Amino acid sequence: MFTCSAPGKMILFGEHAVVFGRPALALAIDLRISCKVSSSDQYTVNGHAMRKRHHAYISASLDEAWDGPPIDVDTMSKIPAASGLGSSAAVTVSCIASMTSSKGRLNPEKIARMAFEVENKVQGIASPTDTSTSTHGHGVLVSPHKLDDFLWKIEKGTLVWNIHHCDVPRLRFVVGYTGIHAATGPLVAMVKKLVDAENDAKKVIDRIEEIVLAGVEAVKKSDKRRIGDLMNENHTLLNQLGVGHPALDKLVEACRKHSYGAKLTGAGGGGSMIALTDEPDRVSKEIEMAGGEAIPISVGCDGVRIERRA
Numbered sequence: 001m002f003t004c005s006a007p008g009k010m011i012l013f014g015e016h017a018v019v020f021g022r023p024a025l026a027l028a029i030d031l032r033i034s035c036k037v038s039s040s041d042q043y044t045v046n047g048h049a050m051r052k053r054h055h056a057y058i059s060a061s062l063d064e065a066w067d068g069p070p071i072d073v074d075t076m077s078k079i080p081a082a083s084g085l086g087s088s089a090a091v092t093v094s095c096i097a098s099m100t101s102s103k104g105r106l107n108p109e110k111i112a113r114m115a116f117e118v119e120n121k122v123q124g125i126a127s128p129t130d131t132s133t134s135t136h137g138h139g140v141l142v143s144p145h146k147l148d149d150f151l152w153k154i155e156k157g158t159l160v161w162n163i164h165h166c167d168v169p170r171l172r173f174v175v176g177y178t179g180i181h182a183a184t185g186p187l188v189a190m191v192k193k194l195v196d197a198e199n200d201a202k203k204v205i206d207r208i209e210e211i212v213l214a215g216v217e218a219v220k221k222s223d224k225r226r227i228g229d230l231m232n233e234n235h236t237l238l239n240q241l242g243v244g245h246p247a248l249d250k251l252v253e254a255c256r257k258h259s260y261g262a263k264l265t266g267a268g269g270g271g272s273m274i275a276l277t278d279e280p281d282r283v284s285k286e287i288e289m290a291g292g293e294a295i296p297i298s299v300g301c302d303g304v305r306i307e308r309r310a
Contacts (some may be wrong), residue, residue: 001036001038001098001099001101001309002035002037002097002098002101002104002306002307002309003034003035003036003078003098003264003306003307003308003309004034004035004094004097004098004101004106004304004305004306004307005032005033005034005035005095005304005305006032006033006089006090006091006097006134006135006303006304006305007028007029007030007031007032007086007090007133007134007137007301007302007304008032008033008079008085008086008087008089008090008134008135008176009026009027009028009029009085009089009090009129009130009133010026010027010028010029010084010085010086010195010265010266010272010274010297010299011024011025011026011084011129011229011265011266012025012026012027012215012219012227012265012274013025013182013208013211013215013230013231013234014026014129014208014209014212014234014240015129015264015265015266015267015268016187016188016191016205016208016238016241016243016267016268017205017208017209017212018124018127018129018142018161019126019188019191019192020129020159020192020195020205021144021159021160021161022144022208022209022211022212023141023142023144023204023212023213023216024127024129024141024142025139025140025141025142025166025212025215025216025219026129026133026139026140026142027129027133027138027139027140027168027299027300028133028134028136028137028140028299028300028301028302028303029086029175029276029297029298029299029301030083030297030298030299030301031078031079031085031295031297032078032090032094032245033075033076033077033078033079033087033090033091033094034075034077034094034241034307035073035074035075035091035094035095035097035098035100035188036070036073036074036075036098037071037073037074037095038071038072038074039069039070039071039072040070040072041070041073041171043062043070043071043072043073043101044072044073045058045073045074045075046073046074046075047071047074050073050108050289051109052060054272055120055223056122056186057088057091057092057095057119057122058068058073058075058083058091058092058095060092060121060122060283061092061095061096061099061114061115061118062095062099064096064114064117064118065095065096065100065114066099066122068158069207069247071099073074073081073095073098075091075094075095077090077091080177080272080293081181082181082183082184082270083175083177083181083266083270083271083272084182084264084265084267084268084271084272085175085264085265085266085272086130086133086134086266087117087131088122088184089115089119089130089131089133089134090134090136092115092118092119092131093111093112093115093131093134093135093223093304094304096111096115096118097111097304097306100114101306102159104304104306104309106304107271107283107308108135108136108151108303108304109151109152111135111304112128112131112132112135112136112152112154112163113154115131115134115135115268116128116131116154116156118131118208119131120156122185123184123185123188124185124188124189125185125188125189125192126141126184126188127161127305128142128154128161128163129142129161132151132152132154132161132163133303134303134304135303135304136151136163136303137164137301137302137303137304138165138167138168138247138300138301138302138303139165139166139168139219139299139300140163140164140165140166140257141163141164141165141216142161142162142163142164142168143161143162143164144160144161144162145162145293146162147162147164148164149164149165149166150163150164151163151165153291156217158241166216166260167220167300168219168299168300169219169222170222171219171222171224171227171276171298171299172276172277172278172280172296173274173275173276173277173297173299174255174274174275174280174283174284174287174294174295174296174297175265175271175272175273175274175294175295175296175297176251176252176255176262176273176274176275176287176290176292176293176294176295177271177272177292177294177295178245178247178248178251178270178271178272178273178291179268179270179292179293180247180265180269180270180271180288181270181271182245182268182269182270182271183267184266184267185307187243187268188267189209190195190242190243191242191243194241194242195241201241202240204237204240207237208234208237208238210231211230211234211237211309214230215227215230218230220259221291224260224276224278225260226259227260227276228259228260228261228262228276229260229261230261231260231261231263231274231276232256232261232262232263234263235252235263235264235273235295238263238264238268238278242286243264243267243268243269244264244268244269245264245268245269245270247270247292248264248268248270248271248272248273250291250292251273251287251288251290251291251292252264252273252275254273254286254287254289254290255277255283255286255287255290256277256287258275258277258279258282258283258286259276259277259279259283260276260277260278261274261275262274262275262276263275269271270285273292275287280296
């Protein structure tokens with residue numbers, strides 16, 4: 001067996017809309033989770049008895065990918081939990097990779113499919129954005145249509161997500177973490193209920209789709225001003241869907257004068273925001289003065305990989 005690691009992610013554009021089969025653009029970040037799987041006389045996580053309630057993603061990963069004898073799962077994370085930075089996807093992807101790697105080889109598409117099923121099972125409703133980004137790394141465009149640089153397709157019911165590779169230019173981001181934990185599943189379910197019931201909410205989803213497509217072109221051109229403008233609008237629209245939080249707004253507002261743009265990233269309700277900037281030190285200081293934890297990050301990083309034989 002092998003120790004594998006997988007990156008977290010930041011959604012640049014399209015969170016929540018992607019659950020409805022709309023496009024989204026996500027970037028892998030240089031915060032990772034590693035997982036080592038080894039033989040044991042009982043199922044354990046980091047030396048403690050595995051409990052589905054406390055180890056939901058790892059337990060579901062075992063159900064999806066493991067049919068052998070009991071194992072111990074050891075994890076090490078550099079991603080804050082429930083921060084909107086893909087910690088659940090990274091732990092799921094790294095665990096499945098450790099369980100399924102054979103002779104030092106990984107099957108990324110297989111891992112991505114299994115990891116999506118795990119997140120969908122645990123959260124009740126999900127898109128493959130986080131798990132595919134954590135698996136592939138770099139940048140990932142999720143679209144209902146098959147485009148250039150196609151990687152794989154994932155389907156669930158009537159929804160279809162085509163996963164594509166995206167090159168990521170040299171862009172500098174700072175994450176502002178509120179320290180407020182918010183579960184993804186309930187937020188996604190709340191937005192779905194709103195969109196199903198209200199036409200104005202459907203229009204918000206439509207506009208987010210347009211922003212994603214414009215954002216892909218802006219990223220290709222490394223047009224930071226255009227990216228920033230789209231980030232600012234996307235943040236406003238996510239607030240209209242009810243997934244914002246005063247603490248997020250405070251961090252976003254605090255760092256905008258030194259940023260091209262800023263927005264919440266992930267499910268919302270707390271968690272994190274991101275700022276695109278050429279002045280990461282100044283932005284970090286503003287975030288900390290506003291009560292958040294500043295985390296400068298690199299984007300476009302490697303996806304799941306084998307670190308060593310366990």
